[in-house]
Amino acid sequence: MKLPYRYRGLAMMIALLILLPAAAWRYALRDTVRTASECLKLRAEISALPDTAEDAASGLRNRRELILSGLLLDHIGRDVRVTGYTPAVTERRGSLALHTAEVALTGTFAELLRILHRIEREVPECAVRSAVWRLTEDRAAPNGRLTLTMYIQQICKTDNL
Numbered sequence: 001m002k003l004p005y006r007y008r009g010l011a012m013m014i015a016l017l018i019l020l021p022a023a024a025w026r027y028a029l030r031d032t033v034r035t036a037s038e039c040l041k042l043r044a045e046i047s048a049l050p051d052t053a054e055d056a057a058s059g060l061r062n063r064r065e066l067i068l069s070g071l072l073l074d075h076i077g078r079d080v081r082v083t084g085y086t087p088a089v090t091e092r093r094g095s096l097a098l099h100t101a102e103v104a105l106t107g108t109f110a111e112l113l114r115i116l117h118r119i120e121r122e123v124p125e126c127a128v129r130s131a132v133w134r135l136t137e138d139r140a141a142p143n144g145r146l147t148l149t150m151y152i153q154q155i156c157k158t159d160n161l
Contacts (some may be wrong), residue, residue: 075119079111082102084149100151133148
């Protein structure tokens with residue numbers, strides 16, 4: 001569609017005033033504004049963090065150690081059978097140590113799922129890093145045996161200072 005010559009200037013002005021800012025926003029400014037707002041949010045989160053590593057480690061002093069002492073097994077309950085428990089100290093840095101436990105459980109799917117949920121929600125000292133589900137054939141069980149292997153980690157304060 002051709003515009004008459006006398007309206008062509010008006011059409012160019014409308015395109016310049018409406019389409020140019022819309023294109024600039026779409027292709028350049030939208031991502032910049034989004035990134036700037038995320039930067040402001042992250043700056044607020046960082047300012048709320050403790051200033052030094054000692055302040056961050058002071059929150060670990062009152063935590064109880066659950067993995068090496070075996071107290072983690074108290075949170076598992078009696079609905080499932082514990083087929084393996086391997087605690088280890090995986091890393092040490094200064095006054096902090098990372099304790100990791102490999103816990104193997106067998107039972108029904110609903111019971112194992114409840115245990116996994118309970119550990120994730122009710123044990124704030126530990127974090128479930130991985131959960132591996134396996135179905136193994138067992139002659140005693142007609143449908144096989146469901147095994148849940150969880151890898152649980154806890155950061156602990158050591159008294160080496």
